[in-house]
Structures are given as structure tokens and as C-alpha cells.
Amino acid sequence: MSAKAQRPRPKTRIQREKQEVILEAALDVFSQFGFRGSTIDQIAEAAGMSKPNLLYYFKSKEDIHAPLLARILDTWLEPLREMSPEGDALSEIRSYIRRKLEMSRDFPRESRLFANEMLRGAPGFYEILHTDLKTLVDEKALIITGWMAEGRLARCDPYHLIFSIWATTQHYADFDIQVQAVLGSERGGDNRFEDAALFLDQLYLHGLTPK
Amino acid sequence: MSAKAQRPRPKTRIQREKQEVILEAALDVFSQFGFRGSTIDQIAEAAGMSKPNLLYYFKSKEDIHAPLLARILDTWLEPLREMSPEGDALSEIRSYIRRKLEMSRDFPRESRLFANEMLRGAPGFYEILHTDLKTLVDEKALIITGWMAEGRLARCDPYHLIFSIWATTQHYADFDIQVQAVLGSERGGDNRFEDAALFLDQLYLHGLTPK
DNA sequence: GTCTATATATTGATAGAC
DNA sequence: GTCTATCAATATATAGAC
Structure with missing residues (x-):
């Protein structure tokens, strides 16, 4: 816009x-x-x-x-923006993961464009990452930390939690060719995203449920 | 070689x-x-x-x-090869994660080279992924499935488990610029890999411990 | 608005002197 | 083995006809 x-x-x-x-x-x-x-x-x-x-x-x-890059970060962070401190901690995280994975499924090219920029060191893009992106992540990290303090979430580093969600979900767009090669034609079809959703949901549910 | x-x-x-x-x-x-x-x-x-x-x-x-690419997959899969069915299930997975993260720390350029190849669809590389890589992953997936059957590991999709480990660990090499931008100078220093190791260890420990 | 032609720079690769 | 000079191909971008 x-x-x-x-x-x-x-x-x-x-x-x-x-x-x-x-x-x-x-x-x-x-x-x-x-x-x-x-x-x-x-x-x-x-x-x-x-x-x-x-x-x-x-x-x-x-x-x-330039315009492709400009519109991408906004789209990309939409799911994170939606994470609300009002909601239930685990539900919020899990639906964040689900939405992020859906973005990888529906906008794989955008994900790869972004990845390409990161790989070359994000020239002329670093400032935005260091300001806009950092601000948003700081804000959400605070919310997550709050949830942990209330005992609604297992204690862990909120930043690396967010990184891990980015990584695992974007992987299915950026490394799609590898995922398909490994899964083969039998399982690499259209349900690899559903399988991934199930796996990630379980991993983070068990990984983040307070002990 | x-x-x-x-x-x-x-x-x-x-x-x-x-x-x-x-x-x-x-x-x-x-x-x-x-x-x-x-x-x-x-x-x-x-x-x-x-x-x-x-x-x-x-x-x-x-x-x-070509030679850069040829030597990379070997190096890259070394930690996975070391995963042994003899060892303790959770320990094997956790040390696989640790070793893989160390590779991202010590060989970030190799990781990014590989990522670049994946992004453009791995031309003239897909065959190797579909044969050598798939064979290795199939083999390790079997081991993991065995552990689950023995009740040593929470049940989940072993392929997506491996994908998630690849994704989370390689993220720190491939998206390093973003990680640094978000963490800022205070926390982005040299201990981001230690923090990541701690987080991932905990996530997978809790996520994979059988219920 | 779309085309052909072309100017100009960059790039992969080679020739040949030293 | 290393260099200067250069070729042929490709790339970004523009000019100008229609």
C-alpha cells in the first residue's frame, strides 16, 4: 500500500x-x-x-x-500481529503456527523471495528488520513472557520460540524441493502440509505445556 | 573426496x-x-x-x-549419520540437534550455499536428494519409529521431526541477519547459539518425552 | 502502448605475451 | 603461472518508428 x-x-x-x-x-x-x-x-x-x-x-x-519486497514483510507478519494477549496462551501459539504454515502453503514464492534476501544479508532491508520487525517481536515476546509468568506456558526463551516457529513453517516453502524429494511421491503429495501441521501442533503443545 | x-x-x-x-x-x-x-x-x-x-x-x-556442492551434502548429513539405534532415544535426538546447530554456527556459508540451491529448485541435485538423502532419512526414520514403538519417544511423524530439526538449526545460519536484527546488539552477540541450543533442547525434550 | 533496433555495460571465457 | 588484451554472449536500459 x-x-x-x-x-x-x-x-x-x-x-x-x-x-x-x-x-x-x-x-x-x-x-x-x-x-x-x-x-x-x-x-x-x-x-x-x-x-x-x-x-x-x-x-x-x-x-x-522493491515493491515486491515492500509488501512482503507486512503480509508475512500478519499472523504474528494477530497473536493476542487476551487469548489462551497455548491456543494463541498453536493457531499462530497453523496460520504461519498456511502462509507457506499459499504463498511459497513470497517466502522464497524473502529467504533470498536474507541469504544475501538483506541489503537495504536491515533497517526495517532492526526497527519495525524488532519492535513487533519485542512486543510479542513480552506477551509470551507474561504467559510464562502466569504459569500458562512452559518457561523458555520467547525470541527463540518465535524463531523456531518461523523456521519450521517457512521450511516447507523454502526447502519444498527437498521435502518432496525425501517424502517421495507417495507422501509428498498435497497432504504434506497437513502432516506438518499435525506434527508441529503436537511438538509445541507438549513442548510448551507447563510442567 | x-x-x-x-x-x-x-x-x-x-x-x-x-x-x-x-x-x-x-x-x-x-x-x-x-x-x-x-x-x-x-x-x-x-x-x-x-x-x-x-x-x-x-x-x-x-x-x-560443483565441487563445493558435492562436498556439502556429505558434511551436512554427518550428524544425522551418527544417530545410532543403540543409543538412548532422547539423548540421540538431542545430541543430533546439538551437533546440527554447531554446524550452522561453524559452517554458515555452507548452509547458505545449500539453501540457495534449494530455493532455485536444486537443478541437477534433485536426483541425489531423491536417492542418497531419501535413503538415509528413510533409514533414520525407521530407527525413530522403532523408538516410538518401544515407548521411548512420543509418537509423531519421524520425517517431519527431522525436517523440523533441519529447519530450526539451519535457520541460525541462513537467516542470521534477521536473527541478529531482532535480538539486537545486546543479545545478538556470540551467545545466540547457546541460547538457541538451550531452547531447542528444552522444546524437543518436552515435546518428545513419551506421555 | 508496443515494437524493432541499438547503445552501453557486464560477464564468461580465451589468446597470447612474458 | 600470471598478466594484458580481447572476443562473444548476455544484460540493463533507451531511442524512435508505428
């Missing part, structure tokens, strides 16, 4: 739709090869248009990449 | 050392930008030599990348 404001806002509906087609194609490409490894040609082909035509809508490679 | 056999073995010790310098530099670069996003120029500069000089030792970009 705020990302749109960076470039002159699209005038017509057609323009906006074309831009969406391009961003969609770019997400395919960038999420696989990262920024440096992707070419405008690849994106143009994926978008079904010529390179100059694509560059009519976005004046540079960076201009295609 | 078997990777070396693919190209004519180096004659002198000097040659071998130069190749090592190059591979070391290449690991730095490839692990950040992936294969396509890295340039021979970058690698040459990191290795402190000219591009033609580097290409005297490795005749192509692919030839630098």
Missing part, C-alpha cells in the same frame, strides 16, 4: 493490471534466482511481453523488485 | 592450495548470491587474483561451483 506511493500511481485500471501481471511474473523469477540472478528478459518472458514493453511499466529491475 | 576425482587431480601442493583459496572465496560469494547471481570477477577478487588466473585453475564457473 505505502509501496505504491513510491512511484507515480497508476492512472488507469489497465495499467494497474499490467503492472500486476509483471509483478506476478517477477515474483516467480526473483523467488527462484534472487535479485542478481534474475534477468529482465526472464521476467518479461514469464509475463508474456517484450522487454522494452515491460520497461515501459517499470523503469528498472530494481523498481520491480 | 570423491568430488576431487571428477577433475584431473592436482599435481603439486601449491596447485592444491591455490584451488583451496579459490574454493574458499567462491564459497563466500556463491553462498550470498547463488550460482547465477555470482560472478567470476567477484570470486577472483575475493580470492585475490585476476580472473584469467582463476580460470587457469578452474576452467568454468560451473567447475568451481
Whole structure:
């Protein structure tokens, strides 16, 4: 939303739709090869248009990449934002895990785009992580710590708890190829996400239930 | 080791050392930008030599990348191989986690190189995952299932258990920049791996202790 | 808005002097 | 073995016709 404001806002509906087609194609490409490894040609082909035509809508490679990145962190943290101090501790954590896993299932390319950025050290992105992201995580860590103090949750490091949830859920998007290779055709089908959901639910339920 | 056999073995010790310098530099670069996003120029500069000089030792970009990839899976799976059916179930799992986390701490670039390959769909690598890796995981999954049948471990899906261990431990290498950004300078120092080890140990101890 | 043509820079790789 | 020079291919981006 705020990302749109960076470039002159699209005038017509057609323009906006074309831009969406391009961003969609770019997400395919960038999420696989990262920024440096992707070419405008690849994106143009994926978008079904010529390179100059694509560059009519976005004046540079960076201009295609930036809005994708800008919208992703917001989407990605939505499930964490929903974690409420009012709810039941274990239920809140478990449904956070479920929602996060659903995001990996439904938006794997976004997850991989993000992962690519992390791998190269998040240039021009670190500030946001260190401010916006850190603030949100600090806030939620406090809630979790509160739950532990009330005896509703086993005591543990809330930051590493959150990291472990990020890791386990995003793994199914980022390392999907490996997951499928190991599970094989029999079990790698569509229910790998259900199996993962069951496993993670149990792991964290038993792992976090106060003793 | 078997990777070396693919190209004519180096004659002198000097040659071998130069190749090592190059591979070391290449690991730095490839692990950040992936294969396509890295340039021979970058690698040459990191290795402190000219591009033609580097290409005297490795005749192509692919030839630098391949041996790095070949040696990595072996190293990476070493801790899993060590998991023994003779040992105590919970201890075996916990020390597997500890060793795997140590690898993320000690070989973060290798982890990121691997992650980069997964993100682009592991071209020319999938076969190995589907055969060698799957075979090893199948074997260890059987052991784990055996432990569960004996009541030494809480029942759960052994494959997703292994995935979750991979995910949580590799996260500290692959997403290090994010971990550091969130923890901040106070806690992001050198003990983030110790904190992670403590957290994971507790999570899996409680999560996997039979009820 | 979309195309062909092209300018300009970067990249993978080689030739050949030393 | 290492260097300078360079080639051919690819890449980002623009010009200008339609």
C-alpha cells in the first residue's frame, strides 16, 4: 500500500493490471534466482511481453523488485500481529503456527523471495528488520513472557520460540524441493502440509505445556 | 573426496592450495548470491587474483561451483549419520540437534550455499536428494519409529521431526541477519547459539518425552 | 502502448605475451 | 603461472518508428 506511493500511481485500471501481471511474473523469477540472478528478459518472458514493453511499466529491475519486497514483510507478519494477549496462551501459539504454515502453503514464492534476501544479508532491508520487525517481536515476546509468568506456558526463551516457529513453517516453502524429494511421491503429495501441521501442533503443545 | 576425482587431480601442493583459496572465496560469494547471481570477477577478487588466473585453475564457473556442492551434502548429513539405534532415544535426538546447530554456527556459508540451491529448485541435485538423502532419512526414520514403538519417544511423524530439526538449526545460519536484527546488539552477540541450543533442547525434550 | 533496433555495460571465457 | 588484451554472449536500459 505505502509501496505504491513510491512511484507515480497508476492512472488507469489497465495499467494497474499490467503492472500486476509483471509483478506476478517477477515474483516467480526473483523467488527462484534472487535479485542478481534474475534477468529482465526472464521476467518479461514469464509475463508474456517484450522487454522494452515491460520497461515501459517499470523503469528498472530494481523498481520491480522493491515493491515486491515492500509488501512482503507486512503480509508475512500478519499472523504474528494477530497473536493476542487476551487469548489462551497455548491456543494463541498453536493457531499462530497453523496460520504461519498456511502462509507457506499459499504463498511459497513470497517466502522464497524473502529467504533470498536474507541469504544475501538483506541489503537495504536491515533497517526495517532492526526497527519495525524488532519492535513487533519485542512486543510479542513480552506477551509470551507474561504467559510464562502466569504459569500458562512452559518457561523458555520467547525470541527463540518465535524463531523456531518461523523456521519450521517457512521450511516447507523454502526447502519444498527437498521435502518432496525425501517424502517421495507417495507422501509428498498435497497432504504434506497437513502432516506438518499435525506434527508441529503436537511438538509445541507438549513442548510448551507447563510442567 | 570423491568430488576431487571428477577433475584431473592436482599435481603439486601449491596447485592444491591455490584451488583451496579459490574454493574458499567462491564459497563466500556463491553462498550470498547463488550460482547465477555470482560472478567470476567477484570470486577472483575475493580470492585475490585476476580472473584469467582463476580460470587457469578452474576452467568454468560451473567447475568451481560443483565441487563445493558435492562436498556439502556429505558434511551436512554427518550428524544425522551418527544417530545410532543403540543409543538412548532422547539423548540421540538431542545430541543430533546439538551437533546440527554447531554446524550452522561453524559452517554458515555452507548452509547458505545449500539453501540457495534449494530455493532455485536444486537443478541437477534433485536426483541425489531423491536417492542418497531419501535413503538415509528413510533409514533414520525407521530407527525413530522403532523408538516410538518401544515407548521411548512420543509418537509423531519421524520425517517431519527431522525436517523440523533441519529447519530450526539451519535457520541460525541462513537467516542470521534477521536473527541478529531482532535480538539486537545486546543479545545478538556470540551467545545466540547457546541460547538457541538451550531452547531447542528444552522444546524437543518436552515435546518428545513419551506421555 | 508496443515494437524493432541499438547503445552501453557486464560477464564468461580465451589468446597470447612474458 | 600470471598478466594484458580481447572476443562473444548476455544484460540493463533507451531511442524512435508505428
